[in-house]
Amino acid sequence: MQTKRTIFPNKLLPYILLAPQLAVTLIFFIWPAMQAVKSSFEREDPFGFKTTFIWFDNYKRLFADPSYINAAGNTFVFAISVTVFSMSLSLLLAVAVNRVLRTNRLYTTLLVWPYAVAPVVVGILWWFMFNPSIGIAPYLLRGLGVSWNHRIDGSQAMLLVIIAASWKQISYNFLFFVAGLQSVPQSLTEAAAIDGAGPFKRFWTIVFPLLSPTTFFLLIVNINYAMFDTFGIIDATTAGGPAQATNILVYKVYADGFLGLNIGSSAAQSVVLMLIVIVLTAIQFRYVERRVQY
């Protein structure tokens, strides 16, 4: 690993400098993670007197559990929808901002602030808008002949959490797309224009392919976001309901462990989630390394 040509000769000092970071990491990250792995292989009797080592029973039971399979399916639908929905909207807005000259700072300011809104607050905002008794959205939908009640209808509930989660992520994707668009060389689009390519053709044949590193990066980040950072949104809008229709994996870990007090199963779920994060992070870092070479 890279370091400086000359370094300080102190032997003890670097350990002291690293101590606070390592202490926090070991106590609050590594140790709990190891505990999760350990208790995922154990079963605790109902009174908590003794624990027995049961190999992969928790995992076997988990993957045979229809409600877990259901949560995994929900997570998949949710993550893909949020990613696609939010990224395409952000790309559209980023391309638009990139076209305007004088007002682009203003538009950027007006589009980026939702980043700072807490997920649970986002959940409450949309829950309020779609509230079946007083919300504005159900009122308008009634005019179109749609009866909205996400407390009963599972697919409507899913739609609601997707919309809320996408809304929150627009500003983030937007900023990265704008940065990506600015790094596309003007000369290329100008050359294409001289050759007679219209704006849409230019976008699809030149700009969009050159944007693919940004798009790929955002793809991973968004899947990560939808899977792990949307706990507050789910908790505030639907709490996983109705009838488990919006229960996603990260919410289920919490619900099973804290509300259901099923430690073994919750620990096994934690371990599965950790493996997913590890895979996503690995993909992200491999890609970042590649990008550095260019």
Next chain:
Amino acid sequence: MVENRPFLSFLTHLVLIIGVVLVAFPVYLAFVASTHGEGDFLSGLVPLWPGPHLIENYRLMLTEGISTAGAPPLWIMLSNSLIIAIIIAVGKIAISLLSAYAIVFFKFRFRLIAFWIIFITLMLPVEVRIIPTFKVVADLGLLNSYVGLTLPLIASATATFLFRQFFLTIPDELMEAARVDGAGPMKFFRDILLPLSRTNIAALFVILFIYGWVQYLWPMLVTTDSRYYTVVMGIKRLAATADAEPRWHLVMAAVTLAMLPPVLVVIFMQRLFIKGLVETEK
């Protein structure tokens, strides 16, 4: 722009205006709701224009809160959020600066291992290891305390990497010159490295302040004492009044107040915010 196409320009602005409205509308509705009185929500539709009860609602929430929902006055929760967000941001920056300094400017035995231990934190978000982490904090007796609220969140791989990248770009000559002049490692750190890192620290502070402010799951788990509630988790308690319809005007006043500080930070420090966001994610 490559060529002048009036229709396309019109379309561009249209898209942007629709986008801005779409982004702002839910927040506008919340604000409007917070300016109305109790009875205005009985008609079956949310009001669309601001009402006359703005000051009264906000004063009530800030000074008294809703005791029936177990929510303390908002000013307590807001100051808790502020304290926690600042501790988290400053703490993360401080320990990351130190560890990045150790990793870049020293050679020692377990350098690579230390780097990897820090790296691993990236892969273990709180949401994934809640129960064992909760247990550790409970065993240490840190429930219902600022330490318990902040310390477990303070390790930061992204901040460490950011400072590491930045330190690597600092010319070796600078350090050699400092050493020739007789500066020890801590003097070099304080008088040369810290001033050079100023912009990075500021940009990171903006991002981490927001990160600390929006924490929800963790404060919800480790606080049962309302003196330590943060505003973001307190709101959920306000809104979740079991069967009764929530008192919308008051909930939305709380929502507006909870959103305001971090949103203002983003708007007024936009340049630093964008720098921080783009660089921490690399």
